[in-house]
Amino acid sequence: MELTKEQRIEMYWMMLLARRLDERAWVLHRQGKIAFHISGIGQEAAQVGAAFALNRGEDWVTPYYRDLALMICLGYTPREFVLSLMGKQGEPSSGGRQMPSHWSLRRANAVSHSAPVATQACHAAGIALAMKMQKKDQVVLTTIGEGSTSQGEWYEAVNWAAVHQLPVIFLVENNQYAISVPQEKQMAVRSSADKACGLGLEGLTVDGTDPYKVYEVVARAAEKARSGNGPTVIEARMYRITPHSSDDDDRTYRSREEVEEHKQRDPILVVRSRLEQEGLLTPEQVEGMEARAREMVDDAVQFATQAPYPNVEEGTYPVYAEEVRHD
Amino acid sequence: MAKITMREAISQALWEEMERDPKVFILGEEVGVWGGTYAVTKGFYDHFGPERVRDTPIAEAAIVGAAIGASMRGLRPIAELMTINFAFSAMDHIVNEAAKMHYMFNGQMTLPMVIRTVGGGGRQLGATHSQTPDAIFAHFPGLKVVAPGTPADAKGLLKSAIRSNDPIFFIEHATLYQTRGEVPEGEHLVPIGKSTVQRTGRDVTVVTYSKGLEISLKAAEQLAKDGIEIEVVDLRTLRPLDMEPVLESFKKTNRAVIVEEGWLSFGVGAEISARIYEDAFDYVDAPIRRVAQKEVPLPYNRTLEQMALPQVEDVIKAVKEVI
Ligand SMILES: Cc1ncc(C[n+]2csc(CCOP(=O)(O)OP(=O)(O)O)c2C)c(N)n1
Ligand SMILES: [Mg+2]
Secondary structure, eight states, X not given: OOOOHHHHHHHHHHHHHHHHHHHHHHHHHHTTSOSOXXXXXXXXXXXXHXXXXXXXXXXXXXXXXXXXXXXXXXXXXXXXXXXXXXXXXXXXXXXXXXXXXXXXXXXXXXXXXXXXXXXXXXXXXXXXXXXXXXXXXXXXXXXXXXXXXXXXXXXXXXXXXXXXXXXXXXXXXXXXXXXXXXXXXTOSSSSTTHHHHHHTSEEEEEETTOHHHHHHHHHHHHHHHHTTOOOXXXXXXXXXXXXXXXXXXXXXXXXXHXXXXXXXXXXXXXXXXXXXXXXXXXXXXXXXXXXHHHHHHHHHHHHHXXXXXXXXXXXXXXXXXXXXXXX | OEEEEHHHHHHHHHHHHHHHOXXXXXXXXXXXXXXXXXXTTTTHHHHHOTTTEEEOOSOHHHHHHHHHHHHHTTOEEEEEESSGGGGGGGHIIIIIIITTHHHHTTTSSOOXXXXXXXXXOOSSOOTTTSOOOHXXXXXXXXXXXXXXXXXHHHHHHHHHHHHOSSOEEEXXXXXXXXXXXXXXXXXXXXXXXOOEEEEOOXXXXXXXXXXXXXXXXXXXXXXXHTTXXXXXXXXXXXXXXXXXXXXXXXXXXXXXXXEEEEESTTSHHHHHHHHHHHHOGGGOOSOOEEEEEOSSOOOSSHHHHHHHSOOHHHHHHHHHHHO
């Protein structure tokens, strides 16, 4: 369970790639080349930490919209992401049918993301139930924002998983806001992990800007789930550095000073300097990573820009597995 | 008369009613500090305070359920559901509770509440963010379902809704907020449950509401160039449904097209055409046509989305088919 040096460096690389890709999405939006973006900037550390704690390719994930870094760890490519931003043909989540960042990548066992929040928690419980019935040694990771844990569906899913000791990890990415609404208007507890207590399962809070700490906590929860000891709620604390989405102006509800303060503690900077201090990375190596990320992001944008849009007929199917046409 | 946007009209209605009656208050996600997802309640929080403009947790069932509870105590809550797609998370409270309580308990408690929500597609928000399921809500006796198509009607109907002693499901269309129109100054009320003629014509009766009104009026302009005059009847309220202006117009034109943004099957068009056949069969000169959304979840990509949504050309084609 101990991370190797190579793994720790790879985790930083995943964070960095997701960040540069995410930043480019904002640029594309400003250029009018995409209709919408919802960002994971500031949340990469927790996502990468959690992803590395899974048996990727075997375990399942029901993610939420900020999980670009998590998806990258599951093998989602920059080209695929930019295709989805542009609603292009061949985009693997939906073929241009669903909004960007509503991941569903069957080949990576990442499924089921809707626009109404919290539905994925229930699906995770059902997936875990099936795993148990099928006697598989797998777990489900499901993520959600802290505000969305106010939904009845989240409690229902957690409660059910606890009652049946299902192999689920409920990871809450607490970025302190739900659009404009701060945490204290969503819940009376200090951490959403405290909610687990009343439902009879373990709840843990972890620094979500430290990928290695998140890894440890999630890896332990995964081992517990695999050995039949049920679900865990984990809250990873972090900060949403960007506005809620490309439709939001966050100056109306939080100060620039507050945002700046958190930018100083940006996990990308903190992890980098830590790895440098520990002698695992040199500034030259980081430069190399930056260049590689830039190259991959440029390539993705170029590739997606040239890709065709879906044909109009593609919009008419596949409504049913057993197709019924209304012509 | 002042020309204002639909957004301003709705905002004015809320503001005036809150000024008039201290029992009126707003609850919903992002309605306070942020001023509402569509900026309808901008400035309300500062003026009316956090007691009467309440930011709630993300919990639609509790928002509607709490509005039911508060209205039983005589307050007049306006529960805002950020979009109609999230109303499904509160469906039990809307259709099993709000719609039935007055009847089930023999009138012991009234529910003077409004559920304000935003429906409609056309903004590239994907299948679970862009629905027009208005007809579903109109299916339930006990709810009144209002969906205005002009700023004047939006203001007048919303004010009536807030004063009504029944639960009102008030649907605004996401792409109509910038629509401008004349709104009478001063006290302006429009009765719930009254359809109206928005454009007169002799050749074909076009029955529609909400976004469909905009599409139909555009079609009317183009058809007029070909010498075809359509009469556009705006339902404004889906339940209770006022068929009188529809039937009156139909008896004159003997032809009808129904235009709605929701899906075709089991939609508003099905209801209206059935009623015309039932109540004006002797006047029918051509099969009634329906224009509606294609039977797919609304796709994200712009071209696909526009393919699925009813267009002005679809209305023109349908009108020409019935002539
Ligand atoms: C059922 C439902 N209600 C409301 C919304 C609108 N909405 C989208 S994101 C969001 C805030 C979610 O906040 P949080 O769960 O903290 O996640 P974050 O965006 O902060 O990552 C809201 C209210 C929605 N998508 N679904
Ligand atoms: Mg949040």
